[in-house]
Amino acid sequence: MIWNYFVAFALGAVICWALGAVAAWKDRHRVAVLSTVVGLLVFFAYIVSLWVALERPPMRTMGETRLWYSFFLPLAGLLVYGRWHYKWILSFSTVLSAVFICVNLFKPEIHSKALMPALQSPWFAPHVIVYMFAYALLGAAFLMALWILFSPRPSDKDGELAACDNLVSLGWAFLTIGILFGAVWAKDAWGDYWAWDPKETWAAATWLAYLVYIHLRLKRRSHVRLALVVLLINFVLLQMCWWGVNYLPSAQGTSVHTYFMN
Secondary structure (H helix, E strand, C coil), rough: HHHHHHHHHHHHHHHHHHHHHHHHHHHHHHHHHHHHHHHHHEEEEEHHHHHHHCCCCCCCCCCHHHHHHHHHHHHHHHHHHHHHHCCCHHHHHHHHHHHHHHHHHHCCCCCCCCCCCHHHCHHHHHHHHHHHHHHHHHHHHHHHHHHHHHCCCCHHHHHHHHHHHHHHHHHHHHEEEEEEHHHHHHHHHHHCCCCCCCHHHHHHHHHHHHHHHHHHHHCCCHHHHHHHHHHHHHHHHHHHCCCHHCHHHCCCCCCHHHHHHC
């Protein structure tokens, strides 16, 4: 099964991302970008191979969605590095991606070809892909917030805050698109656009929480530290929306999204 080759693809990708991170610290911009891109291509090649082998989008289990998150995190880091040249972002995104890859290695899940009827909607893949990209952008914003709050050295705080704001705005926009795709998918699969399912409720709470940050940052000079703390809390809400909600008693046996646990 193609899953048996995951270690080789993942190791190759992480090595490329690590080389890119080292090159970034040494101000070798082209090498950093090229190494990161090669790593992304290697990892994406595995995702495509898994997609072909399963004969369905690899998005049904939590392990499969972690694959997309592991791919989009370095991509988000590359976008930040390419735009603002922050040396540390590729290191952070590589480490965070490696953590999710290790979770998949230590907790492999069954990747069968079976796909329940609700997931056979054409809106399923766009919904998940857009959401994973939004999560990666907001993950990068979370790293930016940590750096701004706890960096031991003087920094271009205004520039870094602007980068953080841009990541949140873009991530929130993709969250919005993902919710809209999800609503259309729900109508197609279950007959209703919105049913206040536990997953949907947490998705709405997360969407509103990031909107709070955006509003706090409308006045650039005020409530900076509060806004950054809110952003850290929002990332916890995002984790609850992604996988934590599956472990809540309210979702057991009632949530239409518990197929991710199978």
